[in-house]
Amino acid sequence: MRALAVAIALAVALPATAAPTIDIRAQTTVALDRIRLRGDGIAEVTGQLVDKLTGDGLGAQNISIKIGDDFVTATTGPDGRFRAQLTVPPGPQSVELKFPGGNLLEPSQQTIVTDPSKAQVVLTVAVEDAIGGANIIVSATADDVAAGLPVELAVGNRVEIELGATPNGDLKPVQTITTGQPFLLARKAAGGAGPKRLRVVFAGDETRQRAQVEASFELTTATHTTMEVSTLQLPFEDDLIVTGKVIDEEERAVQRAAVTLVSGDRRLAQGATADDGSYKFKVEGEIIGQGQYAVQVQSDPGLSFIKPSRSPPAIIKVSTPQPVPVSYTIAAFIATVFAAGGFFTARAKPWRRFRRAAPAAEVPSNESEVDVALGGLVANKPSVMSTLRRPNDDGFSGVVRDTIRSRPVPEAVVSLTLGDTEREVRTDEDGSFVLEKLVPGEWRAAVAAPGHVTEKFGVSIPHRGELRGVRIDLVPVRERVFQLYRRAAEPLLPEPRLWGVWSPRQIVDHVRSKRPSPAFADLTDFVEEVYFSPRLAPETLLATANERVEQAIRERTRGAP
Known part of the structure; x- marks a missing residue:
């Protein structure tokens, strides 16, 4: 009986511990491109099936098309596009497109009402950068003939549209314009800089069909970096305090922008702006060095729609170092004697005989914190002898690693930029890379790999060996x-x-x-x-x-x- 009970318990427990099977299905979008009457009541329907997340076409999928009582099935090509012909009665018709779904693909559908007997209107949108915003140029054709039509513009943040906006919901109506004429969309009217979604709608008329087109674009903005220094005459033994802010063209704070204090080709300090766009550096006069130097702050927000900038330079004069008083030397010698005595006394650990063992209840717990995956450059530690020599190494080598799985990342692109000079290399199967004979200067490095967050940092050439055998950690997206x-x-x-x-x-x-x-x-x-x-x-x-x-x-x- 005991053996039977154990067997039953195992039979019940095994299904409970089995790993579940999880299928993540991609969301899809099916959209009508155009419907054109060919004659004899036959209309040609074209459209496309795409991955909603990436926008890539989905090939070899069946699309059901229904107009009135006529029904056909079309198969998408490699780019996701499909084409079919159906018999349509005269007048406005309901066009229904349906994708039933497939292996790891969610279903989708679209239904619109249009009149195939009217001229087919096709709208195209071009967006160009302009001072204060972007130039919007809408072109229209009716049955492939250019036409000037009144269209309504609406704009909103790209993410709001992807979350399911309605035509008059998250998109803000801007203005009615005539196609073929440029329109300046002010940054303020669009809700500031960033990724945007534009919708253009032609309402249709007695001879032309209704048409609509959407486009994604980025509204860019410049930045302004300010800098204030604590003094222009800095004693060699004191610290230089540098403060300032980074703001955009609307004078709004730029948060988490990378800021670097530089003097010529030298990088003196690095950091990031706070939530109010401010930053602060504290640099020792000894690091700057004796003499006269021009210092300025470079800011890089790290976003494609916010441009980097530099502060006006400031001329700093660092005085000559003052001699150390004799009393300081004597005090340092006495302190060294006491430290040495304390060291040798500590090695004997005389206090151990007075220590009591802690009860079990007093043993501290070791609770772990939640780790946050961080990427970046982990420099090598140069040898003691190399630190005594002048920097003379002009190479950059190491390995690119996935920081979560601690595995090498092959085919990662390691690129270095210095002015107009660019060097690039791809990592091997073991994630290693080597770049030799780099010209002296402050190179900007970027390491990118599919599915990972790009890491950017500075590389100073020449160096003392700390950039040989480095490790670059990439965080998966x-x-x-x-x-x-x-x-x-x-x-x-x-x-x-x-x-x-x-x-x-x-x-x-x-x-x-x-x-x-x-x-x-x-x-x-x-x-x-x-x-x-x-x-x-x-x-x-x-x-x-x-x-x-x-x-x-x-x-x-x-x-x-």
Whole structure:
């Protein structure tokens, strides 16, 4: 009986411990390009099926097309485009496109009402940078003939549209313009710089069909970096205090921008701006060196739509070092004697005979904190002899590693830039790379690999050996997205410490069980697809992830259901 009970217990326990099978299906979008009447009641329908996350076409998929009572099935080509011909009755018709889904692909559909007998209108959008905003140029053709048509413009942040905007919802109407004429979209009217989504709509008329087109673009802004120094006459033994701010063209603070204090080709200090755009450096006069130097601060926000800038330079004069008084030398000698005596006394550990063993209840616990994955450059430690010589090494070598899995990253691109000079190399299968014979100067380095966050840092040539055998850690994009998700999701956990205890799957399932707000639910779906999908997530998703987190937090703060 005991053996039978053990067998039954094992049979019940084994299914419970088996690992679950999780399939993450990609979201899709099916869209109608055009419907044109060919004659004899036959209309040609064209469209495209794409991956909603990446915008890539999905080939070899079946699309159902229905107009009135006629129904056909078309197969997409390699670029996701499809074409079919159907019999249509006269007058306005409902056109229904349906993708039933497939292996790891979610279904999607689109239904619009149009009149195939009217001229087919095609809208195209071109966006060019301009002072204060962007020039929007909309072109229109009716049955492939250029036409000047009145169209309505609406603009909004790209992430808001992806979260499911309605035509008059998250997009803000801007103005009605005539196609073929440029229109200056002011940065202020578009809600500031950043990734934007533009919708252009032609309402249609008696002879032409309704048309609509959407386009993504970036509104860029310049920055202004200020700098103030504590003194222009610096004693060799004192510190130079440098403060300032980084703001954009609307005088708004630029947060978390990389700032570097430089003097010529020398990098004196590095840091990042605070939430109010401010920064502060403290540099010893001994590091700057005796003499007269021009110093300035360089800022790089690290975002494609916010341009870097430099502060005006300031001329600093560092005085000659003052001789050390004799009393200081005597005091230092006495302190050395006492330190040596204390060292040899400590080696004997005389206090051990007075120490009592701590009870078991007094043994301190060793609670671990939640680790946050960080990337960057880990320089090598030069030998003692090399530190005594002048810098003379003009090479840069090491290995690129995935900081989460501690594995080498092959085919990573290591690029160095100095003015107009560029050097680039790809890592081998073991993640190693070597760049030799680099000209002296402050090179800007960037290390990029598919599915990982690009790391940027400075490389000073020549060096004393610290840039030989370096390690460059890259953080996977999916890990960085999940770190951003923590800001929104952690307050929903029973205890904050569970973030480091529960698995990502447990956290996502728990958040979904709390019935979050619409923006929070969309954010959770987005994070689940990025984190658990077998596809490599592109780095461009970080801006989208950050904006979605901010929107979910704002919605929760407003008390949305």
